[in-house]
Amino acid sequence: MNLILLGAPGSGKGTQAKFLVRKYSIPQISTGDILREEVKSGTVLGLKAKEYMDKGQLVPDEVVVGMVEERVKKGDCRTGFILDGFPRTVAQADALEGTLQRMKKALSRVILVNVDEDELVKRLTGRRVCEKCGAGYHVIFDPPKQEGVCDKCQGKLYQRDDDKESTIRNRLKVYNNQTTPLIEYYQKKQLLSMVDGMGSIEEIFGRISKAL
Numbered sequence: 001m002n003l004i005l006l007g008a009p010g011s012g013k014g015t016q017a018k019f020l021v022r023k024y025s026i027p028q029i030s031t032g033d034i035l036r037e038e039v040k041s042g043t044v045l046g047l048k049a050k051e052y053m054d055k056g057q058l059v060p061d062e063v064v065v066g067m068v069e070e071r072v073k074k075g076d077c078r079t080g081f082i083l084d085g086f087p088r089t090v091a092q093a094d095a096l097e098g099t100l101q102r103m104k105k106a107l108s109r110v111i112l113v114n115v116d117e118d119e120l121v122k123r124l125t126g127r128r129v130c131e132k133c134g135a136g137y138h139v140i141f142d143p144p145k146q147e148g149v150c151d152k153c154q155g156k157l158y159q160r161d162d163d164k165e166s167t168i169r170n171r172l173k174v175y176n177n178q179t180t181p182l183i184e185y186y187q188k189k190q191l192l193s194m195v196d197g198m199g200s201i202e203e204i205f206g207r208i209s210k211a212l
């Protein structure tokens with residue numbers, strides 16, 4: 001199963017991808033996570049990407065397209081993958097189609113997770129991430145047992161640099177301008193399923209499972 005999770009920043013793509021990984025035993029490919037790893041490692045790519053990420057802008061298409069092409073060719077994607085945060089522009093979607101065609105593969109479904117803007121801002125400002133294992137939390141909606149400490153590995157929780165309110169507003173603008181055209185793009189290909197992303201994490205996972 002080759003899936004795309006589409007949705008605004010904070011719509012829960014990463015959260016739901018983790019459940020899908022467990023259910024279908026296929027890997028999550030998060031371009032945001034790959035880019036943050038590059039930033040952490042201080043690579044040339046990471047340093048360049050950081051300039052865009054800190055402002056809430058998209059990293060240039062040619063950078064992410066190459067990254068994803070390399071990733072979907074890896075052996076663990078043989079039976080499928082979950083793209084989380086890619087594609088984000090029509091150019092990226094076209095490039096993905098070309099890559100999959102060359103690999104004699106096709107997309108199975110694109111799930112659009114719809115969430116109100118006020119809720120997105122609440123989710124993003126309260127998000128915390130484990131610096132060691134990457135597990136995600138929310139200070140109100142999904143708090144760890146001990147404040148600031150990961151339940152799974154005892155790592156320290158931090159707030160992402162781009163989860164400050166002014167950057168969040170910019171990320172939402174960028175999503176509305178550059179990524180929402182993909183809704184029509186995948187609708188025309190009859191691949192899109194819209195899922196209500198309001199409610200509990202479990203409720204939303206139930207809706208996604210039903211759509212699949």
Ligand code: AP5
Nearest residue numbers: 009010011012013014015031032059085123127138141201
């Ligand atoms: P990326 O990391 O992809 O960020 P994003 O798309 O903005 O998405 P988020 O990770 O912020 O949100 P999410 O939908 O995964 O929500 P989550 O599950 O964490 O990208 C970061 C940056 O990298 C971009 O701005 C760009 O610069 C660059 N980039 C990445 N991909 C790129 C690309 N393809 N092209 C160009 N540039 C690219 O949930 C959020 C919070 O809400 C969590 O705290 C969670 O616990 C909580 N939550 C989740 N579900 C619920 C629920 N149902 N109820 C209550 N709380 C919930």
